[in-house]
Amino acid sequence: GAGVSQSPSNKVTEKGKDVELRCDPISGHTALYWYRQSLGQGLEFLIYFQGNSAPDKSGLPSDRFSAERTGGSVSTLTIQRTQQEDSAVYLCASSPWKGANQPQHFGDGTRLSIL
Amino acid sequence: GQQLNQSPQSMFIQEGEDVSMNCTSSSIFNTWLWYKQEPGEGPVLLIALYKAGELTSNGRLTAQFGITRKDSFLNISASIPSDVGIYFCAGRPNNDMRFGAGTRLTVKP
Numbered sequence: 001g002a003g004v005s006q007s008p009s010n011k012v013t014e015k016g017k018d019v020e021l022r023c024d025p026i027s028g029h030t031a032l033y034w035y036r037q038s039l040g041q042g043l044e045f046l047i048y049f050q051g052n053s054a055p056d057k058s059g060l061p062s063d064r065f066s067a068e069r070t071g072g073s074v075s076t077l078t079i080q081r082t083q084q085e086d087s088a089v090y091l092c093a094s095s096p097w098k099g100a101n102q103p104q105h106f107g108d109g110t111r112l113s114i115l
Numbered sequence: 116g117q118q119l120n121q122s123p124q125s126m127f128i129q130e131g132e133d134v135s136m137n138c139t140s141s142s143i144f145n146t147w148l149w150y151k152q153e154p155g156e157g158p159v160l161l162i163a164l165y166k167a168g169e170l171t172s173n174g175r176l177t178a179q180f181g182i183t184r185k186d187s188f189l190n191i192s193a194s195i196p197s198d199v200g201i202y203f204c205a206g207r208p209n210n211d212m213r214f215g216a217g218t219r220l221t222v223k224p
Contacts, residue, residue, distance in 0.1 A: 004157070033212070042121075042203060042216040043158070091157050103148055104212065106157030 002026070004107035006092050012113045015084060021077045021110045025094030033093045033104060034067055034077050043091065049075060050097070079112075087114045121204050121215025128194055129223050136218040137188040138204035146207040147180050147187040152217070153200045161202075162189070194222050 005024040013019055025032050030051045035043040045059040049069040060066070064082075069075040079086055089111050093104035121138045128134060138147070146165055150158035162173050164180035164187060171178055177190045187206070191198055199222050204215040 035214075040217075040219075043205075043214040045212065045214075093157070103160045103163050106150075106159070108155065108157045 004092055004094055004105055006090075006107035006110050008110055009108065010111045010113075012115065013082060014115050015082060017082055018078065018080045019082055019112065021079075021090050021092075021112070023075045023077070023092030023094075023107060025073065025075070025092070026105055027073075028096065029094035029105070030072065030097050031095045031102070031104075032069060032075050033095075034075070035091045035093065036061075037089045037091055037109070039088070046077070046090075082112075082114045084114045087112055119204060119206060119213050119215040121218060123218055124216070125219040125221070127221045127223065130194060130196060132194055134191040134194055134198070134220060135188060136202060136204075137186060138206070138215045139186045140206055140213075141185070143184040144206035145184075147178070148205040149176075149178050149187070149189045150203045150205060151200045152203060158203055191220075194220075196222050196224050198222050 007022045033048040034046040036046055037043050047055055047057050047067045049055045064080045067077045089109040091106055091109045093106045095102040095104045119138050119140050148163050149161045151161050152158040161176055162171050162178040167180055167184045168182050169180040175192045180187055201217040201219050203217045206213055
């Protein structure tokens with residue numbers, strides 16, 4: 001497709017389970033970002049990938065969170081041993097490169113609910 | 116945590132009224148962006164600003180990059196019901212992106 005694609009769009013799981021969220025960036029975009037948005041709040045930066053460089057993980061809230069980007073394209077965000085405070089919308093964005101003048105294009109997010 | 120202070124948090128206006136919202140930062144930004152988010156969707160870019168003092172319009176929307184590089188505003192003229200949503204400012208202090216907490220706009224017909 002033409003835009004950033006995220007799946008699943010909704011995920012409900014029990015506390016303590018692991019979850020994987022997927023992001024397909026726009027073709028050719030080398031920069032990829034993950035954000036978390038709690039209900040009624042702004043976007044909280046989690047992690048970004050730029051080409052083959054080491055990812056910037058400075059926003060990950062705990063070691064239960066990790067992300068991979070395979071082949072410079074698709075990315076998965078993994079949350080282990082989920083807790084109720086992990087409930088949020090997880091947004092992925094991509095841009096052509098991580099330069100200062102490149103706006104990000106967002107997917108529609110994955111709404112994660114931890115019971 | 117957030118480095119941007121966005122205000123107001125919410126606005127309830129009558130259709131046809133003009134709207135103004137702004138963001139301030141404690142640090143200098145190289146880029147200011149304004150996004151709109153509707154329920155169940157990701158943020159969509161409205162306007163991007165790249166130079167201090169820059170004033171850019173997109174239809175009924177106008178945004179400015181403050182001279183001090185620490186603030187930006189977004190104006191919406193003659194609001195219509197489809198303007199409803201949450202508006203986010205975002206800025207790049209260097210190569211990172213920071214978002215404001217959003218302004219929730221409600222337009223009454």
